[in-house]
Amino acid sequence: RMICSVSKPIKEFSNLKFGSKQEEHNHQLGMGFRPNGCLASPQETLMGKYGDNSKLIYELQDQGGELLALRYDLTVPFARCLAMNKITNIKRYHIAKVYRRDNPATTRGRYREFYQCDFDIAGQFDSMIPDAECLKIVHEILSDLQLGDFLIKVNDRRILNGVFAVCGVPESKFITTCSTVDKLDKMPWDDVRSEMVGEKGLSPEAADCIGEYVQLHGGLDLIEQLLQDPKLSQNKLAKEGLGDMKLLFEYLTLFGITGKISFDLSLARGLDYYTGVIFEAVLLQQENDHVEESVSVGSVAGGGRYDGLVGMFDPKGRKVPCVGVSIGIERIFSIMEQRVKASGEKVRTTETQVLVATPQKHLLGARLKLISELWDAGIKAEMLYKKDPKLLKQLQYCEDTGIPLVAIIGEQELTDGVVKLRVVTTREEVNIPREKLADEIRRRLEPCSLSVQSCLTL
């Protein structure tokens, strides 16, 4: 058994199918997720991993005075779990809550408690193959959910560090410079430069040199160009990073997804623990004035390689290379909700296939018996919790909630051994032999097995 807050490693999977994989995840309930996962000693576990964001860690004190913290993300607990259980090889996803001691801005959908959805591949493997799979999964999720146009920015910490090195930044300032570069998506270069020179104490020359690089973005061509760059090509780290980036783009070409990928040197990611490739997916929206230009409307996924994190938790410092991605499911849900709201589309709030109804009084027993038969046959059936509801009320309930079928059982039907099956939208009614009812309901709702939505237009 695991003692930390992550799925048990008995489940792996080959590719993230959003629906089915969530289900698979659930089958692990009660197996993983143990104490000290959510509640962890902050000094030992969470401190020194989140850079400037550490102040947002939610510290808590229990009655015994033990200093604890609620988890800030799912990556650090995952790494700790691998180390504590000596797992050297696992692929898993994890959907769970994390906590930020931030000012909640509920109107903008920012809470102190929210869900993250992480997918990670841990293990010593050949270069960039798991990394490419992570990007493929992000691409697949964002495509399948039809969230509109998106772009996945990719960079590598080694390339960034190489840039800092060749621009004359001392190594002790790499991490802090990195978090300043990270702000390039929110503020213009001039402001970022000011912060570098002012707050972070870089020389103006170093800042200008960095500026030349971090404003570049492109594809394989840019990688080739930088591999030839007289300064950068002399830096071992940068060369390694660029070589891997080239490999990554080759793999992404085979996956057929380079159209949505941009090698973007301004991408830095704020967290301390990344060691290699980093990426971030943003949704794009076309600006009204400039049809040809699209702007980012926010990040919906991010991640990267963190080869050193597991080793920080291992008593012997044994490393397990990892790469992973965090999907911003709360943001994605809020976008999907807004879209549904804007479209005026009616979304069903239940999956109920049939309402069991009676047209006369004193037939509660008949309804209970019939609904029990349907439940036992695997049909999603509902009935009103009333002894003698009016038929009109029962039909109205179906209209309101989008239940497509009504199974009506009255005195005549009981005598004849049939059930009257009514299609709510067309009001068509047909008598079905009682023993064939479940099959008939299934047959009529067949297209719905793929999409609940289609039940609406039965």
Add this chain to the structure above:
Amino acid sequence: RMICSVSKPIKEFSNLKFGSKQEEHNHQLGMGFRPNGCLASPQETLMGKYGDNSKLIYELQDQGGELLALRYDLTVPFARCLAMNKITNIKRYHIAKVYRRDNPATTRGRYREFYQCDFDIAGQFDSMIPDAECLKIVHEILSDLQLGDFLIKVNDRRILNGVFAVCGVPESKFITTCSTVDKLDKMPWDDVRSEMVGEKGLSPEAADCIGEYVQLHGGLDLIEQLLQDPKLSQNKLAKEGLGDMKLLFEYLTLFGITGKISFDLSLARGLDYYTGVIFEAVLLQQENDHVEESVSVGSVAGGGRYDGLVGMFDPKGRKVPCVGVSIGIERIFSIMEQRVKASGEKVRTTETQVLVATPQKHLLGARLKLISELWDAGIKAEMLYKKDPKLLKQLQYCEDTGIPLVAIIGEQELTDGVVKLRVVTTREEVNIPREKLADEIRRRLEPCSLSVQSCLTL
């Protein structure tokens, strides 16, 4: 949006199908579950609801000195959620973590952080119809999971209180007497009696009178008998409770589940908030010596009616009657795990349908391209994260993990536009036109769509 820790009420459902409903639940991720659900002010929210168990509430203090508590169960947050959002009518389930400041006994599967799975029906409905549905759901879950023989004990707080009243217990001691009765499943009547007289200060006569009632259990016959009981039939509460119990048994007869239900007057349930019917499911095991007798091996579900809890959170005290059940999924999983272990049965750890493999070197690109095609076609495919793995290693991986099929792509297959599909168990190999591969995999694994297990014996 909700601000408390419970699913958004847009999802309701008619009957709990364990697998599919968990999935449905997941589709709500990111919608419900908000701050102050897990973190709640204990005095206002959690105190006074759990009786003697209150000492197990996990109090926490955040940096601002605000006094908070982690949730103890899912019922109180659900009730609070209904009150705060003025929901008067909802049916939902919820799977989430709760926290107990107990001594963890990890070897016996007891942790301070664990999952609960709750199903509740809230609303003003006709008597005992939702209550019967809750019991039907417990029956369905325990039957479908094939956990062996089980028994669902049913009682009613009103009947218990009636018993206390007619036995001369002062009303102020009802709750504390109730928690002593609750120990009858763990200690013999004589010890329970001692506690009543000693610790709880009841008169010996009152204790003996209670003892005569709480040792009774049976079915409809017992209900009828107690309805005729000269003392109990004079008590208004008890009469109400017995009347409803009779109705409940009628409905359970229509559901065809009375065979596993026992009206048991010793069932008390420790929590303060129950107001009507209460129930608890226990697994049974036949004793070695006495084949005819089975003993309880522990509770796996429990619940009851709590009509006053929502009102405690509503500023105007508006009541929403509720009935619900909590499924002990951690215990159930641990039983299922033990069973699998004992049977020596090999359980697959992935749902992967096919491994994409290459028989020669320098074919990583071919594997990446093919796996991408399979993923896009919805096939669960995996490959080794190695540039040039040996074919034997790849086949061995399938044997180890139970992957039923291998899609082999070599130089010859590339030339011919085919893929060699290999069945792992039989070693049968057949060339399939590449464009038909996904369909062929699906066709061959058709029986697996119902059960992953059957893939093993393909």
